[in-house]
Amino acid sequence: MSRSRLENNEVDSAVVLSALGSKYSAEILCAAGTPKSAQALSETIEIPIATCYRRIEELVDAGLLTCEGRQLSDEGRRTNIYRRTLDEIEIDFSDDAPGFSRKRRTEAKNRLQDQLEE
Template sequence: MSRSRTEYDEVDSTVVLSALGSKYSAEILCAAGTPKSAQALSEDIEIPIATCYRRIEELVDAGLLTCEGRQLSEEGRRTNIYRRTLDEIEIDFSDDVPAFSRKHRTEAKNRLQDQLED
């Protein structure tokens, strides 16, 4: 299911490319700059919740999205909160195998962005 932080850099390039190539993945990553539930992402992007959950799982497995914890929903249920793990990704196709260059999000940037959203 989800990968540990140390495995993010070792994810197979085909997993990353597949996750990025899925419909709505880029929109989910853009919307997940701040922590959001699957329900909030689904509503923000206006996609079915089942589709949103599938894309979230692909993005987590690819190391592009992470579960930051859980919070109570408006209905009183515990729900996972997700945030993207990077701000930029560059894909180089000049060799036999794609190479990735990533600009990971720092905790400092996450905290600053969280304060700006409040």
């Protein structure tokens, strides 16, 4: 479901608002400016790993976070790596239903930020 919604850019504003309204979602998005595993996000934000996984799933379904691939953890397990898909979001409440616009992250910005983190 989340991949087809993301590819077609048909994410419902209610899904986005719901994901953003969940506790810790904003913190996860802020921390996911560079690729991070759920474990790293959980430790950075100091939240339980189960909660972190639930928020990640909501954010991915809303198209606000994406899985960039997999890497080996310190324990030798393959883990998903996540990064936010936007830098800004604007919510408009002036119509009958809320709408939103977002400033998507470019691949060039992702590569530049990755190089700065190394």
